[in-house]
Structures are given as structure tokens and as C-alpha cells.
Amino acid sequence: MSITLVVIIRSVISFFALLLFVRLMGKQQVAQLTFFDYVVGITIGSMASTISVQVNENLVSTMAGLATWTILAIILAILSMHNVWIRKMVDGEATIVVADGKILEDNLRKIRIPMEQLLSELRTQGVFNITDVEFVMFEPGGKISIQKKSQKQPITPKDLNITTQYDGLPTNLILDGILLQDALRSLHLSKAWLQHQLSKQNIQDVRDVSLAQLDTKGNLYVDLKGDKSCYTIPTNS
Incomplete structure (x- = not known):
């Protein structure tokens, strides 16, 4: 077997092994990256690259080292969740x-x-x-x-005793010209309803729409593809 083929096979193995281990470690590596997390991530990535290109290194033993570092990181993360002293030691304090x-x-x-x-x-x-x-x-x-x-500090409506309406997450109804039927059904709306709203701005084809997003106040934001205009269509009127 040629060296090139060996490198390709080992690279595929290390790629999916690294993907698996990173998923097992969870999102904490990215969302709350500390210096220790950074060092651990760099070390695990270095081991994965060793598996990929160092053909003279034993594949099984290097994989064992990669798995060991990952398991230790997971165990430490779990312990940190339940022990304040360990959390302070690993992550530090503000x-x-x-x-x-x-x-x-x-x-x-x-x-x-x-x-x-x-x-x-x-x-x-x-x-x-x-x-x-x-x-x-x-x-x-x-x-x-x-x-x-x-x-x-900026003044808020609460400071002025002003009552505000609930402002939740908007729902995407069209993305890149594709009608999202599941999103419409989740809001108990129909395709005909959406086409009627679009027709208020003479938009006849959903494929011309880059993004259509409905907020919780009933306003439909429509952004057309290319350099065309964008609109905010009140749907409650």
C-alpha cells in the first residue's frame, strides 16, 4: 500500500474520530473557552494530525491517547459542574x-x-x-x-412605566426562494395567505424572495433577491 493511500485512510479515521470526540465534549469548548480549554483543544487537534500524517506512529496507540485526553476533559467538565473548588481551579474566577x-x-x-x-x-x-x-x-x-x-444607563420602558408587548422570536417562512411549509403549518397559516401578503407588494413568485420572516407582532419582513428592495408588510391590517 502506498504512503499516499495510507495517509488518506488515516486522515479519514482521524477526521471522524476528532468529530466524534468533539461532539462528546459538547459545546463548552466554543461557548465558554478558557485558557485550559484552549490548551486541551490544541493538544487533541495535534494528536489528530499525528494520526493523519505520521505514518510511522502506531495508529491504535495514538487513538488511545486521543481518547484518553477527551475522556479526561469530559470527566473534568462533569466534576466542575458539581464541585465549586474544581471549577475554580480549572476555569478560574472573575x-x-x-x-x-x-x-x-x-x-x-x-x-x-x-x-x-x-x-x-x-x-x-x-x-x-x-x-x-x-x-x-x-x-x-x-x-x-x-x-x-x-x-x-439607558432608560427602559419599565423605568417610564410603559407597558410593552411580547416580542418573541421571528419565524422564517421563505429562505433563498424556498417556501418553508413546516414553518407555515406551525403558525397555522397557508401558502395562499402568504401569497396574498406578498401580492401587497406585487411579489408573485416566492422564488424571487431571499428571506421572508414573520415576527410575533404580525409584521412580515421580505427581502428580495439581488439588489431589489426589501419590505415590511403589516399582516394584521
Whole structure:
């Protein structure tokens, strides 16, 4: 058997093995990536590449190493869910770097974040004046959380005692010119109803529609393919 064919076969095996192990590990690797998760992910990916191209390495033993790292990561994730001490050890804790509007330089030094980076992170969150901030903390994954001072927070309808309507998730009815029959049935609507709504803007063929989306207030957003116009059609009127 040629080396090329061996590499192809091993690559297929490592590809699907990596897919399986990543699925077993769940979404935590992407959704809440910590530095430790990053290192584990890089190591597992390196092992998978070893399986693929290092034809002199034993396939079974390398697969065993890959499986071991994956199982350990899963076990540690499960233990972290049920044990606060393990979770703190693995993921770390959020660190407050601004409290009551005061920058805590000692905490910045502990997590090795320079002042310039703190100010840069604040700017990316739309805060250009440090006096607008009440609390700032760096989360275990490196993200920044900000609580602005009460005087700088936006006014909400609740603050003004204004009653608002429920605003749920919109439903896609047409995607790339394809009518989604299941979506229509879930809303107890018919194709004829949708065609009637489209005809209000002289749209005769659903294949001309890039996206049609109905929100919970009864407004139908329609975006036509190409550089054509988009419309918002009230369906309750």
C-alpha cells in the first residue's frame, strides 16, 4: 500500500474520530473557552494530525491517547459542574478590576492586564470615559463585563412605566426562494395567505424572495433577491 493511500485512510479515521470526540465534549469548548480549554483543544487537534500524517506512529496507540485526553476533559467538565473548588481551579474566577468607579491596580497586576488593555476593552464596549463605569470585571474566559453607573444607563420602558408587548422570536417562512411549509403549518397559516401578503407588494413568485420572516407582532419582513428592495408588510391590517 502506498504512503499516499495510507495517509488518506488515516486522515479519514482521524477526521471522524476528532468529530466524534468533539461532539462528546459538547459545546463548552466554543461557548465558554478558557485558557485550559484552549490548551486541551490544541493538544487533541495535534494528536489528530499525528494520526493523519505520521505514518510511522502506531495508529491504535495514538487513538488511545486521543481518547484518553477527551475522556479526561469530559470527566473534568462533569466534576466542575458539581464541585465549586474544581471549577475554580480549572476555569478560574472573575476578577473585579473597577469597583465603585475606582480602578483596582492590584487586581490588574494579578491577572497581568495592563491599564492600556483595560481602557481598550472598555472602548470596544462603547465606554470611552472611565467615570461612566461603576464595576468592571474580567471573566474566566477573558471577556469583560461592565456595569455602568445608574446615571449613565439607558432608560427602559419599565423605568417610564410603559407597558410593552411580547416580542418573541421571528419565524422564517421563505429562505433563498424556498417556501418553508413546516414553518407555515406551525403558525397555522397557508401558502395562499402568504401569497396574498406578498401580492401587497406585487411579489408573485416566492422564488424571487431571499428571506421572508414573520415576527410575533404580525409584521412580515421580505427581502428580495439581488439588489431589489426589501419590505415590511403589516399582516394584521
